[in-house]
Amino acid sequence: MAGMGRSALRALGRCSATHTPVPSSSCGTDAKQLRRYKLGMHARQSSALCSPPSGLVVKEPPTQLTGARGFSSMRRTVRQLRSHVQGYAVAQYCAESSGIVRRLEEVEQRLNAAKEVMDIPACKAQLADLEHQAEADDFWDSPTQAQALMQTIGTIRDELEAMERSHNDLEDARVALELSREDDDPLLLEEATALAQGIQAVLDKWETRRLLGGPHDAKGAIVTITAGAGGLDAMDWAAMLERMYLRWAAKEGRAVRAVERSEGDECLLKSATFEVDGRFAYGMLAGERGTHRLVRQSPFNAKSARQTSFAGVEVMPLFEEDNAEVEIPDKDLEVTTMRSGG
The missing domain is CATH 3.30.70.1660 (Alpha-Beta Plaits)
Structure with missing residues (x-):
């Protein structure tokens, strides 16, 4: 009753058991107070819904208390619902956050294992040596060997770039996850999830290629x-x-x-x-x-x-076309001539 004016209380006192609807102008209350009255009565689900007719005054104080209490009860119910919804959203956010944390830990373990198998320093040294060979003046004198060497250079460079890019994406995912916790921003959490999925795709592709170690698998x-x-x-x-x-x-x-x-x-x-x-x-x-x-x-x-x-x-x-000339020594050749008689 604290939030209602005297005019609203007078309107509540004019409730009638006949349930005859009357425009709000006859009650002497404004539209906001009338809406509060209706909401309070609806929340209490009273068996006798009152509406203030003109010319009829019913002096029943319990009716006044019923409307006010109904409005306060509805406000309390709304607060409880809001707290439940917020609690559910927080619980869902925490579950998603813990899930992305576990995924990032798994990605980090796989990435470290891949780097250990690759031996990054050795790969960089091998790449530098092959690039030095490719800079020779007579490098393209043998096209077949040159193409094979260039393919090897491309493979090593692609693997190194993929690992470096995955490492940077992992750091970005960690930063996005930390910022999402500080700001409670679900968009940053989605960004971290997308980065983790991208790293997993790169590692899946790299692991598959590592299994293809046959002599012609790379062709x-x-x-x-x-x-x-x-x-x-x-x-x-x-x-x-x-x-x-x-x-x-x-x-x-x-x-x-x-x-x-x-x-x-x-x-x-x-x-x-x-x-x-x-x-x-x-x-x-x-x-x-x-x-x-x-x-x-x-x-x-x-x-x-x-x-x-x-x-x-x-x-x-x-296989690549090999245009190399084939020379057969004369000693390996056998020539046979025949002549028919008749």
């Missing part, structure tokens, strides 16, 4: 797809495989060059051969070699019968 790839048994379904399955590999190459940013393509009935694929450039293309695609099988309800069958289709995939490393 490009020649992929050949051939439809097997299954008729139209097999040719459709071969076309789906071709589309899958081409989209993967586009996603990885690798150049693709078509070598041969043979289409069958209904513009489906009988066979296709294409080259995928880029480092580690052969290592990434070598596991696709073999026969691929698809079991489905055939869209080319009127009865939608279950059909099994086959397609073969062959993957070979892409």
Whole structure:
């Protein structure tokens, strides 16, 4: 009742049990006080909702107390709801913050392990030595060896730059997390999460390439797809495989060059051969070699019968053209001449 004026109390005293609605002008109260009165009565959920009619005065002090108490009760309920919502938001923020802390710790451990495996000082020394060799005047006299050396230089430089960039991103993520705790800013927390995810993607890619230690894994790839048994379904399955590999190459940013393509009935694929450039293309695609099988309800069958289709995939490393001249000693040659008689 402390927050209500005398005019509001007089309006509360004019409540009637007939529930006849009357405009607010007959009550002698302003709109703000009338809204308070209605909110208080609604919060208390009284069985007899009062409205102040003109000409009727009901002297019932309990009704005045009911409206005021209802308004104060509603204010208390709103404060409790607000505190619950704020508490839930704080709890959710703390959970997300602790989650990003654990993720950053995991990323730091993986990054330190990767640096230890790489041996950063040794890689920098090797890179400097190879760059010194590439500056020689007769470096390009042997194009094949020069290209191989330049590929090695590019690989080492990319790995060093990736590790340096990941280290800087880790420091930025820590700073963003600390600022988010000080300012309670969820945007900074999202930024730290995005940086941690980027570092994890770089480490995943680096670890995958470390597993590709074969003699030709770092080369490009020649992929050949051939439809097997299954008729139209097999040719459709071969076309789906071709589309899958081409989209993967586009996603990885690798150049693709078509070598041969043979289409069958209904513009489906009988066979296709294409080259995928880029480092580690052969290592990434070598596991696709073999026969691929698809079991489905055939869209080319009127009865939608279950059909099994086959397609073969062959993957070979892409070697650079070697224009070196081959000399065969005369002592290794054997010449035979014959003459027919008749």
